[in-house]
Amino acid sequence: MLSQLGRRNPRFFSGRSSRRNPLADVDLILWGVPLAMVAIAGILIASTQRQANYADWYQHWVTAAVGVVVALLLARMPLDRLIPFKWPIYIAMVASLVAVRVVGTSALGAQSWINIGGFYVQPSEFAKVGAILLLAEVLARHPVDRPVDLIRPVGLIALPWLLVFVQPDLGSSLVFGAVLLVMLFWAGMPGAWVVLLLSPLVAAIVAGTLPWLLLGWVPLMGWLAWKSLPWKRVALAISLAVQGIFAIATPWLWEHGLRPHQRARLTLFLDPAQDPLGGGYHLLQSTVGIGSGQIWGTGLMQGSLTKLRFIPEQHTDFIFSALGEETGFLGSVLVVAGFALLMWRLLQIAGRARSDYEALVVVGIGAMLMFQVVVNINMTIGLGPITGIPLPWLSYGRSAMLVNFISLGLCVSAARRGRTAQGRW
Structure with missing residues (x-):
């Protein structure tokens, strides 16, 4: 393999070339965007801790440094070498999630962490990557051409999804669903099937908010099932039955399937002022902080709301509010543009990947990262419920940071081996 790489790109092993221009073979988008995010995040986290009796902001950079080393190692390993380990990875993933239920540590209303030698590890973060690797291998060998082909990937993802959901970690469980749909x-899988898979969720939401819309939604999904699925009468009957079950079961699930703080998170974003000192406090303070930044921001380490810690846990899920206050609209737009540029690069890599497996891994990672970006930013600006999803490379969190760099290393590996690659890493 090394000889093949050398023949394709002799400069890869040329000491003179690398010394002359050490950045010539570095993918500046793949590496530059995450590292820039980490750099600014360390300063923002330090700003949130100015009035605290502790200062561990530097650990964000320390964890990132470890992550970079891991990413560099993974970048030099062909992804297909991971295929023989798919089942050990899956078993370890499920076992760790079960261990959380048995010996896990609770915080912020969820039992999601395991204490290992004084370090708190969040298995649900690592489970996201494990699920992507397994789904990529399964879907590469068994493309979704028939409805029956959905049984295998949905069945494999169902167990880790359920274990994460009952922690309860609603945010991470949503990531599993988004990754599955994009990879399928x-x-x-036809786009109509994606709509049908999402339709029960829509029926549940409509049943709890505007039930009269079910008169149009249920027949529409029945028609879509009739048009896009085989065994049309069976498909129509199943579609109508599923829509009806979710619509009827929604009130019971709302009362007994979710805890009070989860129900509040899902509804208070519509009117946070109804509980300004409770569930709506985070959102109200976050939007005030972002708005106070205006166009140019107050300046790094100069945000008043950030300094006075008006937003609890701002260094984790609400780090975007510190960004908005201290760098303003301009800084926020640059961060969003950076994530968009990263996603564009990942789609390029997936399209040029050497194998379906590598393409699916990159697509799954892209879906995981961008879903978290969209949900996190929307919740901090009041356009979505608070779900506890971190902002990649910006939110403080050791497990999430390591997973982000593991994902980066896997994508760099796929980029280096792409059909039109020139040895870039």
Whole structure:
């Protein structure tokens, strides 16, 4: 393999070339965007801790440094070498999630962490990557051409998804669903099937908010099932039954399936002022902080709301509010543009990947990262419920940071081996 790499790109092993221009073979988008995010995040986290009796902001950079080393190691390993380990990875993933239920540590209303030698590890973060690797291998060998082809990938993701959901970690469980749908679509599933898979969720939401819309939604999904699925009468009957079950079961699930703080998170974003000192406090303070930054921001380490810690846990899920206050609209737009540029690069890599497996891994990672970006930013600006999803490379969190760099290393590996690659890493 090394000889093949050398023949394709002799400069890869040329000491003179690397010394002359050490950045010539570095993918500046793949590496530059995450590292820039980490750099600014360390300063923002330090700003949130100015009035605290502790200062561990530097650990964000320390964890990132460890992550960079891991990413560099993974970048030099062909992704197909991970295929033989798919089942050990899956078993370890499920076992760790079960261990959380048995010996896990609770914080902020969820039992999601395991204490290992004084370090708190969040298995649900690592489970996201494990699920992507397994789904990529399964979908590469078994593309989704028939409805029956959905049984295998959905069945594999169902167990880790359920274990994460009952922690309860609603945010991470949503990530599993988003990754599954995007990877299924990339693997050949028709777009109409994606809509049908999402339709029960829509029916549940409509049943709890505007039930009269079910008169149009249920027949529409029945028609879509009739048009896009085989065994049309069976498909129509199943579609109508599923829509009806979710619509009827929604009130019971709302009362007994979710805890009070989860129900509040899902509804208070519509009117946070109804509980300004309770569930709506985070959102109200976050939007005030972002708005106070205006165009140019107050300046790094100069945000008043950030300094006085008006937003609890701002260094984790609400780090975007510190960004908005201290760097303003301009800084916020640059961060969003950076994530968009990163996603564009990941789609390029997936399209040029040497194998379906590598393409699916990159697509799954892209879906995981961008779903977290969209949900996190929307919740901090009041356009979505508070779900506890971190902002990649910006939110403080050791497990999330390591997973982000593991994902980066896997994508860099796929980029280096792409059909039109020139040895870039």
